[in-house]
Amino acid sequence: MTLEARSLGRRGLAVSRLGLGLAALGRPGYITLGRDRDLGTQRDPETMYQRAAAVLDAARAAGVRYLDAARSYGRAEEFLARWLRERAVPADATTVGSKWGYAYAAGWRVDATVHEEKALTLERFRVQLAESRALLGERLALYQIHSATLESGCLDDPALLAALAEARRSGTVQAIGLTLSGPRSADTLRAAFEARVDGEPVFDAVQATFNLLEPSLAPLLAEARARGMGVVAKEVHANGRLTAANGRPEDSALVARLRVHAARGGLAVDQLALAFVLAHDAVDVALSGAATPAQLASHVAAAGAAIPPEVRAALAGEAESPEPYWRTRASLPWA
Secondary structure: OOOOOOEEEEHHHEOOOOEEEEEOOOOOOOOOOHHHHHHHOOOHHHHHHHHHHHHHHHHHOOOOOEEOOOOOOOOOOHHHHHHHHHHOHHHHHEEEEEOOOOEEOOOOOOOOOEEEEEOOOHHHHHHHHHHHHHHHHHHHEEEEEEOOOOOOOHHHHHHHHHHHHHHHHOOOOOOEEEOOOOOOHHHHHHHHHEEEEOOEOOOOOOEEEOOOOOOOOHHHHHHHHHHEEEEEEEEEOOOHHHOOOOOOOHHHHHHHHHHHHHHHHHHHHHHHHHHHHHOOOOOOEEEEOOOEEEEEEHHHHOOOOHHHHHHHHHHHHHHHHHHHHHHHHHHHOOO
């Protein structure tokens, strides 16, 4: 199948509706259920790079254009830069996004006490922009605040906002975005709508958690797109809760129902979750968090799937309130 193409936001970045996020591929530990099955125990940097390259190869073959990394994803930017170089991928064949704000702190350990350290400050932005550019160079098209929140103060910092706008104005990056996290994501996005420098909107794109368990941002994401912002959906599988890998006893009834819903649509559970997200036209890109080529193939196959109306109606009943959803996410173990 051919993946649908989109222009991401007012800056017109060329993307496909299915993108690939590297959160699970750039470091040995992450909070995705089923990770032991996917990766096994051998997770040295070279082995992880080869796994990442295999998934990136599959994504390129399938027509995935948008690739998403972050400074805190271990060596994700390094792996991506190496893959682009080794495969001699043309500059116009992919659009690369990355994020600043968290620093990787796990020391390549799955059992680290602290995996990421957050600082949404002007100093952190300047340091990490230089680091990302040193690895990705002009490939870095979209640079995003990683998990912006009202509490962090990043949206109320005139010097930081001016630096973000200047990075775009100078051509250091093509577009500026922010990602959202937590039960107050809606309030953060509303504040981002109002962020201006010299009368110009600061943010060209938003990346938000959006899935059938946490669909509460749907109206605001539609508003973001109407305002000219690109919309990227992350955690479409709820960190593995919306896949067959979910063995949490607390979710056993949920998984059983999802299997029934998926079967009615002729889909696997992970495909149903992705098709739900892509059914929302406000979403420009839904990120696959695939850790294996087989998972990526399943997600590609779901990109054009239609969900029967009766199944969509049933899925509305699976939504959780934001507060309990985010409490559950915070309880998931690094593995």
